[in-house]
Amino acid sequence: MTAVVSLYRDIGSSGPRAVAETVTDPELPALTLADLGVLRDVRVVDGTVVVDITPTYSGCPAMGVMRADLLHALHSAGFDDVEVRTVLSPAWSTDWISDEGRRKLSAAGIAPPGTAPVRLSGPVPLQLGPSRRTAACPLCGSPDTEELSEFGATACKALRRCRSCREPFEHVKEI
C-alpha cells in the first residue's frame, strides 16, 4: 500500500490546509507532515481550524513539536482559533509516507522505508531489538549495504553504510 487518499480538499493557497501542509517533520525535515501522512485532516468548524494528526511512534517526542509547529504556523498565518487533535485510528505506519515523501527522502540521501510489517491496530511500539531490515544505497543504488547502528540521529532511522560506494546513509525504518 503506497497510495494515501487525501481526506480533505484544498480551500485555497492561503487556506489553513495549505498552511498546515508547509509544516515539516522535526525528525525528517525534508518531509512535510503531509508527506509523512501524519497530517490527516484540516477543516474549519464554527470558525475554529481543527487539525487532525496521527502519532508515529507511541510516545514519540516529536509529536509535541509537531503540534507546536502547526499552532505556530497557523497563528502566524492569521488563524487565531486553532485546535490540534490527535487521531489514533487508523494507525500510522511508514506505508503512509507518500510517493512524493519517498522521493524527497531519497533526494536527501535517506533510504525510504520498505513495506511496513503487518500488525494489529494501535500505537506503534518502538522496536528496541535488532532488525533484519535492509535498504538500497540512496546515493548509488547498490543493494549491498550493511547496518552500522540500529539508531541514527533519531530513533526512527537506522544508520547504514554502502559497501559499494562506502558512504554511510540513514534509513527510515519500516514500522
Ligand SMILES: [Zn+2]
Ligand atoms: Zn552507495
